Amino acid sequence: MRWEEARRCGSGLSPLTQALSKTTVHHERGDWRLVGDKMFVKAIVFWAAWSMLLLFGEGAPVSELPWSCPQKCDCHHEKLQVNCSWKHFTGVPEGFSTETQSLNLSHNRLRTLGRRQFSSLTQLWELDLSYNGIAMIEVDAFQGLQSLRTLYIKNNRLKIIPVGVFSGLTSLHLLDVSNNEILVFLDYTFRELVGLRLLDTGTNDLVFISNRAFTDLQNLEELNVDRCNLTSIPTEALSQLQSLIRLRFRRLNISILPNNSFRQLLRLRTLEITHWPSLDTVAGNSLMGLNLTFLTISYCNLTAVPYAALRHLVYLSYLDLSFNPITALHGNLLGDLVRLQELHLAGGNLLKVQPDALRGLGFFRVLNVSSNQLSTLEEGVFHSVGNLQTLRLDGNPLACDCRLLWVVRRRLRLNFDGRPPSCSTPEKVRGRNFRDFSEVELPGLFTCRPSRIVDRRPQELMVEEGATVAFTCSADGDPSPSISWLTIQQTVLPSTGRVRVLNNGTLEVRYAQVQDSGTFLCVASNAAGNDSISVSLHVLQLPPNHNRTISYFPEESFSLVPAPPATNATAQVSGSFPFDAKTLVIAMTMGFLSFLSSVAICFIFMFFWSQSKGQIKHNANIDFVPRTSMGGGDGVDTGKFTMKLI
Incomplete structure (x- = not known):
């Protein structure tokens, strides 16, 4: 059966x-x-x-296989993970399975890692030693972990990393040594980490990075340096990182970005410089040789856009200069950035964005100038407003007039990133959101009044040489017009120099000269129109023997009438003489002492030079033939001089 x-x-x-x-x-x-x-x-x-x-x-199932798990640790067989965090270990426990792939030893009381501490874990992929208070790691501590990909040693008390600590970690991709007390990276600190892709060294006490500290990191793609005591850019050390793509420098106390700071980083695409409160200078060639696509220089002390440094970055598509005390975005200075798509200038002191500031940027899509002091943003700023997709104008004291009509008319198509702008002036629209306006009311609200010069009385002055004269020019309009002065050759006069335009629109000519004679044109302009008026100046040349008076005018003042002629040959200068007697005596004494010192040095040098020539002949015979009155030399005896050299 x-x-x-x-x-x-x-x-x-x-x-x-x-x-x-x-x-x-x-x-x-x-x-x-x-x-x-x-x-x-x-x-x-x-x-x-x-x-x-x-x-x-x-x-x-894997869970039914034999598994060795240290006491107190939590083991996940199916994931090949061992979690020993928060277990108050003072040393690395034993009894790990050789098949373990992830080991978490964070938040314990480890103080020292000895040699070959984890040599049996040949299959380990991830090791976390964070928050332990580790002060010392011996050489070859990680020897045997040939499969390790990720290593966290952050938030410990390391002051130095001995050369050879990372020996054997040829497969490591990520290393985090941030939040330690490391003072210096020595030569070859990261030796043998040929597979490393990301290195985070942030929040340490770094004061120096040796020139060869990053040797062997030929495959490193990302480096983070944050909150340390570096006083200069480690240019030589960085030049070893030929494959670097992303570089982040945060919270440093460096005041200047010098020329060629990042040379040889040809593959670098992202550079982030943030929270440098002392950084106020970006040298013209500091970014030379880079092919950046993303650049951030924010939370620094830049008072102007570093146009000279940016002009080389023809591949740049994203530029962030936010939270700098930048006051103006000038026209026609960003044209070399032909691929630029985004510009962020939020949280600054922007007072004006000049026309054509973004001229030539055909791919431009995003502008963020929120939280500044802008009263308007004119359509002429952009190369083409039709390409604009996102505009952040919120947080500005905007004057809602004809200059912003183009924004309101595109309010349904433009992306305000959830923060549409609102009006600050005039009173009748204060506080109103741009999206609240209807098409019917726009022509009556967003209006401007053309510029008009108030006083149009002729101004023709005839003065003598040396006089200081001023021509006034005031205008009104809505918005308030700007005043500029031009010569008859259409040259715009500057705000500095002997012939200058003052802040109140007055043209001042100091110490008038004959060549200053001519016609000047005052132009008042705003978004609604322009107005102009001409003035005339004729400077009389004084006779050569005429006694002239030279009047001294402080930099901040000017006179509307010429100075009276002098009655004697003495030049009269209003104000005190720039040097007193004591200053002159000190200057002459210093000059005399400098002259004597130079002479003494020359004599001493000649003495030692002559001694180095050895035996010197002190007598010299010189033959000469005197000239006759007829120009002939026949019958004339040859003379001879004997000269003694001293």
Whole structure:
């Protein structure tokens, strides 16, 4: 019966068991009954072995495999993870399975890592040693971890990393040593980390990075340096990182970005410089040689856009200069950045964005000038407002007049990033959101009044040389017009110099000269129109023997009438003489002493030079032939001088 049952159940057995059962039944009819019983037992054994093979070899879950887990630790067999964090370990525990791939030893009380501490964990991929107070790591501490990809040693008390600590970690991709007390990176600190992709060194006490500290990091793609005591850019050390793509410098106390700060970083695409409160100078060639696409220089002390440094970055598409005390965005100075798409200048002191400031930027899409002091943003700023997609104007004291009409008319198409701008003036629209206006009311609200020069009385002055004169020019309009002065050759006069335009629009000519004679044009302009008026100046040349008076005018003042002629030959200067007697005596004494010192040095030098020439002939004979009155030399005796050299 057993064999019949086995035969009937053969379909549920393995092929090997089915074959054995058939053979046993066949021999049951002869004298092989005993043998058949033995064969049945063997079949059962083979069936059990085959079932176990399927269970553990093919279908058994990982959780049922034998696993070694240290006491107090939490082990996840299916993920090959061991979590020993917050267990108050003072040393690395033992008993890890050799198949462990992730080990978390953070938030313990480890103080020192000895040599080959983890050598048995050859399959380990991730190791976290953060928040332990580790003060010392011995050389070869990680030897044997040839499969390790990620290593966290952040938030410890390391002051120095001995050369050779990372020996054997050729497969490491990420290393985090931030929030330690590291003072210096020595030569070859990161030796053998040939596979490293990301290095985070932020928040340390770094004062120096050796020139060869980053040797062997030929595949490093990202470097973070944050909150340390570096006083200069480690240019030589950075030049070793030929594959660097992203570089982040945060919270440093460096005041100047010198020329060629990042030379040889040809693959660098992202440079982030943030929270440098002392940085006020970006040298013209500081970014020379870079092919950046993303540049951030924010939370610094820049008072002007570093146009000279930016002009080389023809591949730049994203520029962030936010939270700098920049007051103006000038026109026609960003044209070299032909691929620029985004400009962020939020949180600054912007008072004006001049027309054509973004001229030539055909791919421009995003402008963020929120939280500044702008009263308007004119359409002429952009190369083409049709390409503009996102505009942030919120946080500015905007004057809602004709200059902003182009923004309001595009209020439904423009993306304000959830913060639409609102009006500050005039009173009738104060506080109103740009999206609240209807098309019907726009022509009556967003209006401007053209510029008009108030006093149009002729101004023609005739003065003598040396006089200081001024021409006034005032205008009104809405918005308030700007005043500029031009020469007859259409040259715009500056706000500094002998002939200058004052802040109140007055043209001042100091110490008038004959060549200053001519016609000047005052132009008052705003968004609604321009107005102009001309003035005339004629400077009389004084006779050569005429006694002239030279009047001294302080830098901040001017006179509307010429100075009266002098009655004697003495030049009269209003104000005190710039030097007193004591100053002159000191200056003459210093000059005399300097002269004597120079002479003494020359004599001493000549003395030692002559001594170095050895034996010197002190007498010299000089023959000469005197000239005759007729120009001939016949019959004249040759004379001879003897000269003694001193």
